[in-house]
Amino acid sequence: MTCDDARQLLLTADLAELTPGGPMPLGAHLAGCADCRALAGRVLAAARVVQAERDRPPRRAAGALAEEARRAARARRRARRRWTAVPALAAAAVVVVLLVRDGTPPIPIPPRTVETTPLVDAPPGRHVAVFETGNPAIVVVWTF
């Protein structure tokens, strides 16, 4: 094997092959050629530095990380639930405001389900209620 051949192999061989006396034929060439051995050594040395960095364990222990993750996940879940409640509360607030502003008594008019062709289709998995207000121009549609 010539040095050119060996150096071509140096570019793509497994790291285990880059040691003198490693798998043939590259290992045999490296054992007898100081120049190529030096090049292989540089590739190996750089790889070992990065390998050592990858092997560095995290500073915090697994137990502490797991506990912190559990707590953070629960907080995130709670926050998500709060946000999903906001649209329902907002819709309820709109109904109340409309009823009060209209001057009608704050006792809500009983909701009436539209029996004929529905005004709106409920999104999959949800229900829809249609409220009439004292003002015939205003109808409140509430999905829940």
Next chain:
Amino acid sequence: MRVDEQLSDEDLIRRACDGDTAGFQALVERWLPRMHRWVLGMLDDPDEAEDVVQEVLVRLYLKLGAFRGEARFSTWLYQLTRNAARDARRRTRRRERRMAPLRGDELAAPARNPAAELERHEDVTRVRHAMAALPERQREVFDLVEFQGYAPTEVAALLNLSPGTTRAHLFRARRAVRAAVLGADAPATEARP
């Protein structure tokens, strides 16, 4: 409580989903070293890696119930890790863009990497630069095989790639990175797979 180390990942997942704290903890203990290495390979920044690992664990806890066992757990977890690392990279880039006009040379942060001493080593710096220039898939495959000790077949399973594609990524990445390390001493590269 110590959960039996003989339990499979699936058993631990089931326990964790049932609210068993020890089950989740055992799963984390089992996978944390690998997960940490993956993130280090993706970000090459130990400080940020720890934050990303924490985020992966939060997502793991929230999504564990969605793991149906259709893919290997390692592949599923790797994907979760990869997405969190990508989000972190995006955030870092945004932050850097915002900070760029404010930052003079005198304000440039010192190297946060504790291996800064070693990083001065020219060849290691060349490895880093060459890796940063690689396409993402090539970089992933190269890092997993070269620095984390995975066999190419394991990487293929982890990344959901064919063995042939994995080997081709590895071949190209090795050639690019080692040619960068050897600089003028590298031979002219031959066009192979």
